[in-house]
Amino acid sequence: MHPPRAFRRTALSLGLTAALVASVSVPAYAGPADGLRGTGAATSPAAGPVHSITDSLARQVASSLTDRSARNRIVSAVTRDSVDLASVEPGSALSSAIRTANRDVLAAKGLPASGGSLLRLRLADAGMRAALDRGETPLVTAAPNDDTVTSVTAYDPAGRAVQLDAVRLPDRPVLVVEVDTSKALPMGLKLIRDELAARGLASTAADPTATTRTTGSATATAGYWATKVTAVRLSDDKEPWIKGDAEIFNLVGGFGLDGKAKVDVVQMPYLDKDGQTYYPNQLLVHFNGYKYNLADVVMMEDDGDTNYQGLVKAIVTALLTIVDGGMYIPLVNAILDAIPTSWYTDDPDYVDSWYTLSTSSSGRLNGAAGNGWLDVVPYFVQPL
Structure with missing residues (x-):
């Protein structure tokens, strides 16, 4: 990355x-x-249409991590590489939410509905892999559309919002929902x-x-x-x-x-x-x-x-x-x-x-x- x-x-x-x-x-x-x-x-x-969609989806991805099996599958995938969100947890409620979010992102970007999957999930920094290997539960956030932000909002599995410093890399592992540009x-x-x-x-x-x-x-x-x-x-x-x-x-x-x-x-x-x-x-x-x-x-x-x-x-x-x-x-x-x-x-x-x-x-x-x-x-x- x-x-x-x-x-x-x-x-x-x-x-x-x-x-x-x-x-x-x-x-x-x-x-x-x-x-x-x-x-x-x-x-x-400042929080444009795309970020509003991905921020809501980030909260739902974080909520899915309460299921240990789902968390293990998602964490295992993102530690290897960024993941196409359309492939995450097929048949689940999260999968349905991802499809809806992807449809809304395509519309917000003025792209055809037939454009395929545009959403992906990645580990914010490769150095966070060690914490995931130790079994730490990650936070989930959405990539902002503003380079001047001083803080970013992430979510834990309970749905609680956690404010992170935008400049200093957090100690806790973070997964990022974003558009695959x-x-x-x-x-x-x-x-x-x-x-x-x-x-x-x-x-x-x-x-x-x-x-x-x-x-x-x-x-x-x-x-x-x-x-x-x-x-x-x-x-x-x-x-x-x-x-x-x-x-x-x-x-x-x-x-x-x-x-x-x-x-x-x-x-x-x-x-x-x-x-x-x-x-x-x-x-x-x-x-x-x-x-x-x-x-x-x-x-x-x-x-x-x-x-x-x-x-x-x-x-x-x-x-x-x-x-x-x-x-x-x-x-x-x-x-x-x-x-x-x-x-x-x-x-x-x-x-x-x-x-x-x-x-x-x-x-x-x-x-x-x-x-x-x-x-x-x-x-x-x-x-x-």
């Missing part, structure tokens, strides 16, 4: 070349300190891509078969330029012990050949730890489908509570209002303004953003919010 992640909201200004500043107005995006007002969905309280993210990104395509807002820039493109006054007849990420690193911050892995994805925006704003969705499945540098050599921006030699990147994560239906509706609403005026307009602010405010104030769904990447972008690019950096180089994609 990898350490959890949290992200700062402190903004840093984004330095741009003189040429870009002269041609494009690009304000650095400072996050909630600038008074963000998301229009895509209503602001949710590695399963949820691919479904969510497919939903986003399908909806963007249906509204004519999906980027075709990553299509390697589209080798004849008109970009401004130039025509590419063989291959195209892209931006390759050679290294990436996110901030290393103090974080709650309870938080699990998050899944990173990027919204890459530009203007398509038809002059409409377009978005491509790019996942970074390897980026599972903060404070560590990764060397993916991943293509992030494909310029063959863009009218201008510029694109923007908004990096986000699903830490369990992301509602993909709400996200894509917010993006669509924002992008449909943008008109190509014959000059590149950065899309970062439009996307960020559309995202619900709660995604900045309560949890780390917004990670960082990068303005105006071009085919000549090279070197280290610091994110506008100061949460990470990318090392990039131009890369020419040869035709098949």
